[in-house]
Amino acid sequence: xxxxxxxxxxxxxxxxxxxxxxxxxxxxxxxxxxxxxxxxxxxxxxxxxxxxxxxxxxxxxxxxxxxxxxxxxxxxxxxxxxxxxxxxxxxxxxxxxxxxxxxxxxxxxxxxxxxxxxxxxxxxxxxxxxxxxxxxxxxxxxxxxxxxxxxxxxxxxxxxxxxxxxxxxxxxxxxxxxxxxxxxxxxxxxxxxxxxxxxxxxxxxxxxxxxxxxxxxxxxxx
Numbered sequence: 401x402x403x404x405x406x407x408x409x410x411x412x413x414x415x416x417x418x419x420x421x422x423x424x425x426x427x428x429x430x431x432x433x434x435x436x437x438x439x440x441x442x443x444x445x446x447x448x449x450x451x452x453x454x455x456x457x458x459x460x461x462x463x464x465x466x467x468x469x470x471x472x473x474x475x476x477x478x479x480x481x482x483x484x485x486x487x488x489x490x491x492x493x494x495x496x497x498x499x500x501x502x503x504x505x506x507x508x509x510x511x512x513x514x515x516x517x518x519x520x521x522x523x524x525x526x527x528x529x530x531x532x533x534x535x536x537x538x539x540x541x542x543x544x545x546x547x548x549x550x551x552x553x554x555x556x557x558x559x560x561x562x563x564x565x566x567x568x569x570x571x572x573x574x575x576x577x578x579x580x581x582x583x584x585x586x587x588x589x590x591x592x593x594x595x596x597x598x599x600x601x602x603x604x605x606x607x608x609x610x611x612x613x614x615x616x617x618x619x620x621x622x
Contacts, residue, residue, distance in 0.1 A: 403597065405484065406567070406574035409493055410559035416498035418552055421505025422541070424449050428506065429513035430536060449506065456503030465496045465569040482571035493570045497563065501555040508551050512544035545616045553609025557602035 431445035472492060473481035480489050516522065517540055525535050564576035571577070575594055582590035 402573060402575045402578045405572055406560060406563055406576060407601075409490065409497065409563055409567070409572060409574060410556060412490060412494045413497035413559050414501060414552060414556040416494055417501035417505055417555065420498065420502035422509055422548070424453060424502065424506035425509025426513060426536065426541065428453075428510040429517060432510070432514060433517045446510075450510070453503035453506045456499045457507070459500065461496055461500060462565045462569060464499065465492070465566055468492045468496060469569070484572055489570075493566050493572060496566050496570075497559055501559065504551060504555060505548065509541075509544065509548055512547050513540055516540050516543050546613060549612060549616055550609060553605055553612075557605040560601045560605065561598045 428446045428449040431443075431449070469481045469492060472479045479491050480486070481492070483489055513536075517536075522535055522539055525539055526532070530539075563572075563574060564580060566572070567574045567576035568580050575597060579591060579594040582588075582594065
């Protein structure tokens with residue numbers, strides 16, 4: 401079965417991307433909102449995070465995969481470069497796929513938070529003595545989750561469809577690798593079947609994301 405390898409790779413990648421993106425986007429947004437009153441660190445943190453995320457978004461996955469293999473497998477010998485079988489085999493492919501998506505999630509999180517950080521309900525929460533961390537995580541981030549969940553769903557569907565190069569580089573026997581082998585062998589029924597499976601998964605993931613929207617934002621239930 402090829403599909404479980406692809407789903408596992410895409411699932412871990414989107415988890416890493418979501419965690420890194422939320423943290424980076426939140427740090428950038430808070431730093432931007434405090435830049436005028438903050439110190440030197442607050443003023444440079446937002447541009448630094450945004451520069452890193454731009455680099456992550458712009459880096460081709462196949463080039464990043466080869467560089468990670470060169471550094472962590474060939475030079476340092478810390479991680480296996482190809483194959484499957486142990487959790488260590490997933491580290492480099494997951495990082496390769498997750499970093500680009502993390503950059504997108506971080507940039508969207510920053511924008512969504514900047515739209516709500518100075519709203520009246522947050523000022524009211526601060527006036528009541530609620531800690532700043534709780535204000536950001538419990539109130540601001542919770543109200544910004546709708547656009548973030550949308551991009552996470554889109555990226556997860558994109559990862560399911562876009563693992564072709566990464567699976568080929570790391571020799572992962574998933575759907576992407578199967579489609580590459582089918583193209584080389586000119587096995588057109590296999591190519592059509594692979595495209596159909598990937599397209600179906602993409603549609604299902606986006607449908608699930610749309611169904612989750614009313615749960616994240618009660619205003620959409622009316």
